[in-house]
Amino acid sequence: MIELSQVTKTFGKNRVLRGINLTIPRGQSMVVIGGSGTGKSVLLKSILGLVTPDSGRITLDGVDVRETERDAFLARFGMLFQGGALFDSLKVWENVAFRLMRGHAKRPKAEAHEIAVEKLRRVGLKPETADLYPAELSGGMQKRVGLARAIAAEPEIIFFDEPTTGLDPIMSGVINELIREIVTEMGATAMTITHDMSSVRAIADQVAMLHDGLIRWTGPVAEMDTAADPYLQQFIHGRAEGPIESVR
Amino acid sequence: MSLTALPEAALASLGRASLAALAALGRIALYAASTLSHIVRPPFYRREFLTALLQVGWLSLPVVGLTAIFTGGALALQIYAGGQRFSAEAVVPQIVAIGMVRELGPVLVGLMIAARVTSSIAAEIATMKVTEQIDALVTLSTNPMKYLTVPRVLAGFLTVPLLVGIGDIIGIMGGFLVSTEQLGFNRASYIKNTIDFLETADVVSSLIKGAVFGFIATLIGCYYGMNSGRGAQGVGGATKNAVAAASILILAANFVLTSVMFGS
Numbered sequence: 001m002i003e004l005s006q007v008t009k010t011f012g013k014n015r016v017l018r019g020i021n022l023t024i025p026r027g028q029s030m031v032v033i034g035g036s037g038t039g040k041s042v043l044l045k046s047i048l049g050l051v052t053p054d055s056g057r058i059t060l061d062g063v064d065v066r067e068t069e070r071d072a073f074l075a076r077f078g079m080l081f082q083g084g085a086l087f088d089s090l091k092v093w094e095n096v097a098f099r100l101m102r103g104h105a106k107r108p109k110a111e112a113h114e115i116a117v118e119k120l121r122r123v124g125l126k127p128e129t130a131d132l133y134p135a136e137l138s139g140g141m142q143k144r145v146g147l148a149r150a151i152a153a154e155p156e157i158i159f160f161d162e163p164t165t166g167l168d169p170i171m172s173g174v175i176n177e178l179i180r181e182i183v184t185e186m187g188a189t190a191m192t193i194t195h196d197m198s199s200v201r202a203i204a205d206q207v208a209m210l211h212d213g214l215i216r217w218t219g220p221v222a223e224m225d226t227a228a229d230p231y232l233q234q235f236i237h238g239r240a241e242g243p244i245e246s247v248r
Numbered sequence: 249m250s251l252t253a254l255p256e257a258a259l260a261s262l263g264r265a266s267l268a269a270l271a272a273l274g275r276i277a278l279y280a281a282s283t284l285s286h287i288v289r290p291p292f293y294r295r296e297f298l299t300a301l302l303q304v305g306w307l308s309l310p311v312v313g314l315t316a317i318f319t320g321g322a323l324a325l326q327i328y329a330g331g332q333r334f335s336a337e338a339v340v341p342q343i344v345a346i347g348m349v350r351e352l353g354p355v356l357v358g359l360m361i362a363a364r365v366t367s368s369i370a371a372e373i374a375t376m377k378v379t380e381q382i383d384a385l386v387t388l389s390t391n392p393m394k395y396l397t398v399p400r401v402l403a404g405f406l407t408v409p410l411l412v413g414i415g416d417i418i419g420i421m422g423g424f425l426v427s428t429e430q431l432g433f434n435r436a437s438y439i440k441n442t443i444d445f446l447e448t449a450d451v452v453s454s455l456i457k458g459a460v461f462g463f464i465a466t467l468i469g470c471y472y473g474m475n476s477g478r479g480a481q482g483v484g485g486a487t488k489n490a491v492a493a494a495s496i497l498i499l500a501a502n503f504v505l506t507s508v509m510f511g512s
Contacts, residue, residue, distance in 0.1 A: 050383050074389045085384035087376075089299075099388045102291070149388075 001026045002047060002157070002189070007056030008213075009042055016042050018213030020056070024206070029183050029190040031200045031221075033235060034210035035244065040193035041082075043210065044159055047191075048077060060157075071103065078150035078188075082162040084142035086134035086149070093130035096120060096148045105153065119148040123178055140171040147175070151182055158183065160192040164199050176202035197236055200224075209235060211244065276493075279471045286391070286398050297399040304365050304400065304466065305407030309414065315360050316353065316415040320422025323347055328431050340433065341441035344423035349450045350510070353416040355502050358461030361408055362494040366469040369400055370490035373473025374483040382474070397470040401463060408462025409455040416454055453509045460505060461498045468494040 002024040009017040016039040024030040034040050045051040047058055049065060058065045065073060086095045096116035100107045107115070117127050123144040134142060143163065150158055163179060164172035176199050183190045183203075192203050200207060201221065208218040209232045217229040224236060234242030324344050331337040373396055376382050385392050420442060427433040469490050476486035 045383070048387060050386060071389045074387060077387060079384070079387045081380045081384055083379055085380040087381055087384070098390075103389050 001061060002191070003057075003059045004043075004047070005057045005059075007043075007046060007053045007058060009039070009046060009051060009053050015213055017046070017053070017056075020210075020213075020215055022208055022215055022218065024189060024191055026061075026189050027187055029180075029192070029203055029205045030208060031192045031194060031204035031206070032208045032210055033193075033195060033197075033200055035195060035235070038210050039213055040210055041161060044161060044191065044193055048074070048079070048159070075099075075103075075105070075153070076156045077159065078153065078155035078157070079159040080143070080146045080150045080161065080163055082165055084134070084139075084146040086142055086145055088134055090133075091130065092120070092125075092132050092134065092137070092145050093117060095134065095145060096130075096152050098149065099153045115152060116148070119152050120145070122151070122182070123148045124174070139166055140168075140175070143167065143171075143175055144178070147178060147182070151186065154186060155188065157189045157191070158186075160190065160194075160203075162194055162196075163192060164194065164196045169198075172196065172198060173202070179203050195235075197238075200236075211235075272493075275475075276468070276471055279474075280467055282393060283397050283401050283467060283470075286393050287402060291394060293395055293399055296395060297402060300399040300403035301407060303368070304361070304403045304462070305411060308361060308364055308407075308411055311360050311364055312357050312411045312415045313418050315356050316348070316419035317422035317425075319352055319356055320344060320348055320419035320424075321426040322422075323352065323419070324423035324426040324431065328427070337431075340423065340427050340431070341438045342445040344427075345420055345442045345446050346450060348419035348423070349416045349446060349454045351502075351506070353419055354412045354454050354457035354461060355499070357408065357412045357415045357458065358465065358498040358502070359495055361404070361411070361462065361465045362468075362491055362498060365404065366465045366494040367487050367491050369466060369469030370473040370476070371483055371487045373470060374476030374486040377474065377476050378478060378480075378483060392474070397467075397474070400470055401466045404462035404466030405459050406462070408465070409458035412454055412458030412461075413451075416451075449509075453505070456509075457502060457505050460501050464497050464501060465494045468497065 004020050004022045007017055007020040008015070020043060032040050032043065042051055046053045047065070049070070060068065060073070060076070086092075087098070090098070093113055093116040094101070096119050097112035099105070100112040100115055101109065113130070117130050120127065120129055125141065125144055125148070129137070129141065129145075134145065137145065147163075160179060163175050167175060179190070179192070180203055182188075190203070192199065194200060204221040206218065207221050207224050209216045209229070211231050217227055217232045219227060224232065227233070230243050233239075234244050324340050327340045327343045328337050331339055373382075376396070382392050385395055424435075424438055424442075427438055428435050472486040472490035472493065476482045
């Protein structure tokens with residue numbers, strides 16, 4: 001279980017997170033929604049330690065993440081980045097097997113290659129893709145490779161940062177389905193940040209809405225449509241009128 | 249603004265710029281210390297190191313060779329023309345040799361490495377930062393300092409002295425070709441004069457300068473890449489600043505090293 005308590009983060013004069021309280025139960029898929037620039041990515045990166053919060057506490061299974069051994073902590077996570085963040089200089093299979101070929105759980109090259117090809121197959125890519133370079137792939141294929149890399153070491157917790165941004169609706173649907181299937185079959189805890197409502201409905205068990213540096217609403221996805229929070233309703237229905245200021 | 253306020257504002261602006269430059273130097277020094285500490289601690293990434301050796305060393309040979317040969321040739325012409333004024337044309341072999349080995353070889357190779365390698369490293373790492381590849385490395389339990397900086401800096405430290413040595417030889421050869429083919433020098437005596445005049449200390453100083461310049465060029469590329477701003481503008485800014493900083497630091501280091509090694 002991941003718990004955030006009164007987490008704050010400021011960049012210059014911009015107070016991005018103003019006291020976040022959020023619980024992500026083990027084995028659940030939490031989707032954090034919110035407009036662009038509301039701090040969703042900062043929230044996610046704060047948990048991973050890529051951004052250091054100014055104050056507050058983040059715990060994983062009751063242990064403060066600042067007190068854990070860094071490598072062991074990160075070994076429990078997999079992450080799909082918004083743009084894929086694939087390493088240009090490495091082949092696709094080397095990207096997928098990156099963690100498997102380094103560190104404490106290092107595997108022989110042949111075994112790592114085999115696992116990479118299997119993970120690529122799991123996300124719907126043919127074995128021939130393994131020997132290509134990321135620049136030779138389409139955006140959708142890069143997302144799939146990123147997903148394969150995120151699950152390659154079978155992590156307990158997987159983070160998805162805007163998994164469908166920049167994809168066409170059909171490819172978005174495919175990625176959403178893949179995420180749902182993989183999270184379910186791995187029994188992983190998942191945290192996704194997105195502003196794509198089709199992703200929310202496909203992926204989420206729980207939903208949290210982030211606005212103005214605070215969690216405005218959180219609850220099961222089934223209760224999202226009937227919730228009374230006006231911020232949430234404006235966001236999920238994409239209305240221009242409402243408490244969230246829109247720039248015209 | 250009153251007339252008396254103008255000098256004050258200018259001084260304040262100068263002060264701010266000086267403080268910013270000192271702060272940047274401090275950050276670079278800390279980055280260098282961190283790099284050195286990572287060089288001696290595992291894990292080591294052999295493949296990345298070999299790739300860096302190829303990129304920094306082998307692929308820089310053509311640009312180093314061309315720079316050196318033209319510089320050596322031009323140096324011979326200048327010394328000959330200048331020497332004629334006081335009937336000292338015969339010193340061309342000695343001055344070309346000492347000029348190339350002590351000064352022009354290391355400095356020009358250093359500056360060419362700053363142009364070719366520092367820019368490339370800064371742009372590559374800055375792009376990796378902008379596209380979240382650095383964050384991805386961290387989430388994959390890989391220290392970017394060890395994976396990106398250490399192999400490049402080590403490759404620069406080890407290969408640039410070799411490039412300087414090769415540049416020195418090619419530069420002297422450029423002077424030799426111009427002197428013997430155009431200025432009428434005897435080949436055998438030119439070579440003899442060159443070898444007789446050069447001392448071991450000249451060559452060693454050249455290689456030491458090469459190692460220091462290689463360290464600076466690659467370290468600065470990594471530093472500015474890692475600290476780049478966002479977007480294409482951030483990558484461009486990191487690249488531009490890295491080349492400027494590396495060039496200035498190489499010239500400053502050259503002055504310091506020359507003062508230490510030949511000052512007395």
